[in-house]
Every structure is written in C-alpha cells, then in structure tokens.
Amino acid sequence: MRYPRTIEELIFSFSQLPGVGRKTAERFVFHLLKRPKEDLQRFANNLNNLQANTFTCPQCFNFSETSGLCDVCRNEKRNARQICVVEKIHDLNVIEGxxxxxxxxxxxxxxIDPIEGQTPDTLTIRQLEDRVKKDKPDELILAINPDIQGEGTILYLKKLLQPLNIKITLLARGLPMGGDIEYADDATLCNALKGRIQL
Ligand SMILES: [Zn+2]
Known part of the structure; x- marks a missing residue:
C-alpha cells in the first residue's frame, strides 16, 4: 500500500476498467480529490444509482429503469409486429439513433462462440424462441454483425426459427464485411435497414 487505504481502494476500482492501468487510475483519483465536494457527491450518487436503478427488460433484455418493461417495449407507438435482433444494447442504441x-x-x-463459452443457453436465444412462438411477429430482423461468429449465429437462428413460419430478414450488406454496427454511420445503417433481404 502506497497511499491511505481509501485512496488505494478507489485506485484499484478504476484500474479494473478496460484500458485503465494503475497510473491512469491514480490520475483519476487525484483529479477527483481536487473537484468540489458536490461533484464528488454527484459522482458517488451516480455510481450508487447505476447499481440500484438499472434493471434488465424481461422481454427484450435492454436496460430498463424499473424492474418491468423498458421504454421501447412499453411504447405503444412502436410496431410490436417487428423484432430486431441485436448482439448488444449498444447496437440497439445505434439503430435507435x-x-x-x-x-x-x-x-x-x-x-454463439463456443471457444469463448457463448452458447445458445448463455445467450437469450431460448427466450427469443419463446417470444416468437408466443407473439408471432410478422418479421424478425437479424441485425447481427456478419463476421464468422455472426454468420454462425444467423444460421443457427434461421434453423431454429424458420420452422415457426415467420419472415426473417438480414440487414443489407451496405455494412462493410466484418464491419461493426457499432461503428457504422447513420446513413449506411439506414440503407442497411431499408434494403434488408429475406433469409
Ligand atoms: Zn424491452
């Protein structure tokens, strides 16, 4: 221990973040110590709230601010006959944008990536299957990044869900091969959405 315990603890917490080493973590802590008290209180509250007020939507697995459905699922103006399947919440936000x-x-x-321990059971694929069986949407859009694991996941979902007689579409390949939805600009993503192709 080089600093008092409280400081060392916070340095440790910051150093657990991706891309942050001990030195950067120290810089963060010393920066925070120089901030006004109110700023520190706000930062602490935000962290507390993150844990206390962030839930997972039981229907789509987006973030929700309550233990019930998320803002998207609760919005009656949305077309509930279409379900867009994404890998991560970040992709959902990019498409919303x-x-x-x-x-x-x-x-x-x-x-699906067995080497990384990602199987249909560690993902929300069973829940998707149940949801499709129950809600029978008109269209399922697979907005999955087309790399090797993505192609495998698309094939798996196709085999699993096509017998349920719903239209399954893919984003048009305006996206660069191996390109990530996360990094696509809005225009490219709009075109990929508009020009989606049936599986
Ligand atoms: Zn939801």
Missing part, C-alpha cells in the same frame, strides 16, 4: 426503425428489439447478449 437512425430514427429509421420503429419496431421492438431483442438483445442476444453476444454471438
């Missing part, structure tokens, strides 16, 4: 899509979502939580 285009204002091109007005249906609902389903967040898988990743792609």
């Amino acid at each position: 285009t204002n091109e899509y007005h249906g609902l979502y389903h967040v898988l939580g990743g792609k």
Whole structure:
C-alpha cells in the first residue's frame, strides 16, 4: 500500500476498467480529490444509482429503469409486429439513433462462440424462441454483425426459427464485411435497414 487505504481502494476500482492501468487510475483519483465536494457527491450518487436503478427488460433484455418493461417495449407507438435482433444494447442504441426503425428489439447478449463459452443457453436465444412462438411477429430482423461468429449465429437462428413460419430478414450488406454496427454511420445503417433481404 502506497497511499491511505481509501485512496488505494478507489485506485484499484478504476484500474479494473478496460484500458485503465494503475497510473491512469491514480490520475483519476487525484483529479477527483481536487473537484468540489458536490461533484464528488454527484459522482458517488451516480455510481450508487447505476447499481440500484438499472434493471434488465424481461422481454427484450435492454436496460430498463424499473424492474418491468423498458421504454421501447412499453411504447405503444412502436410496431410490436417487428423484432430486431441485436448482439448488444449498444447496437440497439445505434439503430435507435437512425430514427429509421420503429419496431421492438431483442438483445442476444453476444454471438454463439463456443471457444469463448457463448452458447445458445448463455445467450437469450431460448427466450427469443419463446417470444416468437408466443407473439408471432410478422418479421424478425437479424441485425447481427456478419463476421464468422455472426454468420454462425444467423444460421443457427434461421434453423431454429424458420420452422415457426415467420419472415426473417438480414440487414443489407451496405455494412462493410466484418464491419461493426457499432461503428457504422447513420446513413449506411439506414440503407442497411431499408434494403434488408429475406433469409
Ligand atoms: Zn424491452
């Protein structure tokens, strides 16, 4: 221990963040110590609230501010006949940012990747299957990044869900091969959404 325990503890917490080493973590802590008291209180409250007020939507697995459905699922103006399947919540937000899509979502939580321990059971694929069986949507849009694991996941979902007689579409390949939805600009993503192709 080089600093008092309280400081060392916070340095440790920051150093657990991606891309943050001990030195950067120290810089963060010393920066915080120089901030006005109110700023520190706000920072602390935000962290507390993050844990206390962030829930997972039981239907689509987006973030929710309550233990019930998220804002998207609760919004009656959305088209509940369309479900867009994404890997992660960040992708959902990127698609929302285009204002091109007005249906609902389903967040898988990743792609099938057995080497990384990601299987249909660690993702929300069973829940998606149940949801499709129950709600019988008109269209399922697979907005999954087309890399090797993504292609495998798309094939798996196709085999699993096509027998349920719903239209399954893919984003048009305006997206660069291996390109990530996360980094696509709005115009490219809009075109990919508009020009989606049936599986
Ligand atoms: Zn939801």
